[in-house]
Amino acid sequence: MKELIKNxxxxxxxxxxxxxxxxxxxxxxxxxVAYLGMNLLLYxxxxxxxxxxxxxxxxxxxxWAGVALWISVSSTKLSAILRVVIPSLIFSIFIAIxxxx
Amino acid sequence: xxxxxxxxSKKLFKQRLQRVHVATGISFSLLMYVAVFFGVFxxxxxxxxxxxxxxxxxQIADITKIDYGSMIDPVLxxxxxxxxxxxxxxxxxxxxxxxxxxxAPYTKTRVFNPNTNQExxxxxxxxxxxxxxxxxHYGRPFKDVGYLIFGxxxxxxxxxxxxxxxxILKIKYKNDGKxxxxxxxxxxxxxxxxxxxxxxxxxxxGAFMNIGYDGSAPMTYLASKGETSRIFQxxxxxxxxxxxxxxxxxxxxxxxxxxELIKKAKQINSDxxxxxxxxxxxxxxxxxxxxxxxxxxxxxLNGISNKPSITLSGVDGTLISEHKVMDKHWxxxxxxxxxxxxxxxxxxxxxxxxxxxxxxxxxxxxxxGVLLWLEKKARKFPNHIPVYQWMGKLSLSxxxxxxxxxxxxxxxxxxxxxxxxxxxxxxxxxxxxxWLATLTWSFYRLNSYQAAKEFLVLGGILFILSPIIHFINxxxxxxxxxxxxxFNILSVDIGLFIFGVILLFVGIKLPQDRVKxxxxxxxxx
Numbered sequence: 001m002k003e004l005i006k007n008x009x010x011x012x013x014x015x016x017x018x019x020x021x022x023x024x025x026x027x028x029x030x031x032x033v034a035y036l037g038m039n040l041l042l043y044x045x046x047x048x049x050x051x052x053x054x055x056x057x058x059x060x061x062x063x064w065a066g067v068a069l070w071i072s073v074s075s076t077k078l079s080a081i082l083r084v085v086i087p088s089l090i091f092s093i094f095i096a097i098x099x100x101x
Numbered sequence: 102x103x104x105x106x107x108x109x110s111k112k113l114f115k116q117r118l119q120r121v122h123v124a125t126g127i128s129f130s131l132l133m134y135v136a137v138f139f140g141v142f143x144x145x146x147x148x149x150x151x152x153x154x155x156x157x158x159x160q161i162a163d164i165t166k167i168d169y170g171s172m173i174d175p176v177l178x179x180x181x182x183x184x185x186x187x188x189x190x191x192x193x194x195x196x197x198x199x200x201x202x203x204x205a206p207y208t209k210t211r212v213f214n215p216n217t218n219q220e221x222x223x224x225x226x227x228x229x230x231x232x233x234x235x236x237x238h239y240g241r242p243f244k245d246v247g248y249l250i251f252g253x254x255x256x257x258x259x260x261x262x263x264x265x266x267x268x269i270l271k272i273k274y275k276n277d278g279k280x281x282x283x284x285x286x287x288x289x290x291x292x293x294x295x296x297x298x299x300x301x302x303x304x305x306x307g308a309f310m311n312i313g314y315d316g317s318a319p320m321t322y323l324a325s326k327g328e329t330s331r332i333f334q335x336x337x338x339x340x341x342x343x344x345x346x347x348x349x350x351x352x353x354x355x356x357x358x359x360x361e362l363i364k365k366a367k368q369i370n371s372d373x374x375x376x377x378x379x380x381x382x383x384x385x386x387x388x389x390x391x392x393x394x395x396x397x398x399x400x401x402l403n404g405i406s407n408k409p410s411i412t413l414s415g416v417d418g419t420l421i422s423e424h425k426v427m428d429k430h431w432x433x434x435x436x437x438x439x440x441x442x443x444x445x446x447x448x449x450x451x452x453x454x455x456x457x458x459x460x461x462x463x464x465x466x467x468x469x470g471v472l473l474w475l476e477k478k479a480r481k482f483p484n485h486i487p488v489y490q491w492m493g494k495l496s497l498s499x500x501x502x503x504x505x506x507x508x509x510x511x512x513x514x515x516x517x518x519x520x521x522x523x524x525x526x527x528x529x530x531x532x533x534x535x536w537l538a539t540l541t542w543s544f545y546r547l548n549s550y551q552a553a554k555e556f557l558v559l560g561g562i563l564f565i566l567s568p569i570i571h572f573i574n575x576x577x578x579x580x581x582x583x584x585x586x587x588f589n590i591l592s593v594d595i596g597l598f599i600f601g602v603i604l605l606f607v608g609i610k611l612p613q614d615r616v617k618x619x620x621x622x623x624x625x626x
Contacts (some may be wrong), residue, residue, distance in 0.1 A: 048339075058435075065260040099323060
């Protein structure tokens, strides 16, 4: 396990190869983070469900693009995973709390 | 040590940023180009829609002088006309269409010429040129697969725009390089630095329309706290609120003539350009007429989901309800303002041409991006060797080959007789075949510049021919079109002709030799 983390946290020599790992993290992880983030935004915007859903629904795809970019330029593989996992967890917890209020 | 590390990580960050930009860009470049290329035609859709149909060859009547009643009232008086599900009347001038149209479910649309008040024969599905060009813009010919692919392309496009802006901010690019690659890079950056704000908004709405609703179920479920997972159930009451249902009284009453109703509505709100009238329970004493319009004094705020309207009673014309532009919830206004740049509903010709020009320029910028990538591949070889590379050939066919194929669409529109069976299917099929043929041709020709030259010349000839064929087969000469005030149609002819001439000129001037081409890009550009 330690070996794996050490492996993942070593920065690559060159940034000229993106690699499958970062690509997958960026595309699917980016979608997950963006979608959860927009769900949280939905709860933050005041109004009835119909009123507050329009803005997050519209911005969803742009958020996906932005988050995917952010993940794909991360310095190590480990930080690419963390950039997926940590925001997803935080957003999920908030969504779970707000859903039950 | 620490300083070195920081420098190293900065370098890696810039390298990665550049690398993802190039990889994503080249993967989606051709699809983006197709969307932008047909998008320019989609911007001009209202004009093409009128140009393509013989039943729309008359001037746009002066709206103050149109006698609506003498066209609409006889249709509504006909007891066989199906009015129970509501009747929609589309007024002349809406989307540059000079005709007046009366529509009801389960019956043929009736089309009238408001200059003579005579009914004209609608082409229906025998003429769909503008429609098809618009469908090519968002992948509709391939149904769901097309929607998804073009939707993902739009997401990639936003990824590229965001990444590109960061690249320009982070890396100090030099603009004075004298080789072709640095010229391409310069113009690719320069154009997009200018046009990226409208570009990203238009792409955002494009992505939303193609894939925004797919996968909205979980979000809807969360928003409604588990009540529903169908998005329209939530958004429809906000974006497209339905009128309260009115019980029919099941009697028959005398209806107010259409001219009276429109005059009354004009008195209530003179700012609106009325576009359509919806008739509910017509002929019954509970009859309503809802007049919808566009308020040109409040662009960006109405026109898409927000349609200001005036509802009048059909019996005596009393005001039942009125919706103004600012009555909408702010999320609806946000929706309209962001979609406005994409749809351009209700805007004048100048704005349309302006956005069309912006988009044409950005299609060049896309082209320079691809050229930059190709040039970097090609410069490994000495100048006297012709470079034969699959991506170069494919982009040649997609980006330049699409021009003669589209030119063929315009030529065939007035070349094929209108009673030809399967006319539209034939047009679409031949268009596809033509486009594929350019792919074969570009792989066949060793010298890509020669193939490009041929495509441009062929495209130029086809685009020049299409207005000429239109003049001959429609029976309207340019002078006649001018004299009879059909400026909309004449301007399409002129536009096609000018476009053809430009293509022909570029096609003839374009150098064929690789050495000369390199010189051209480096020195004159």
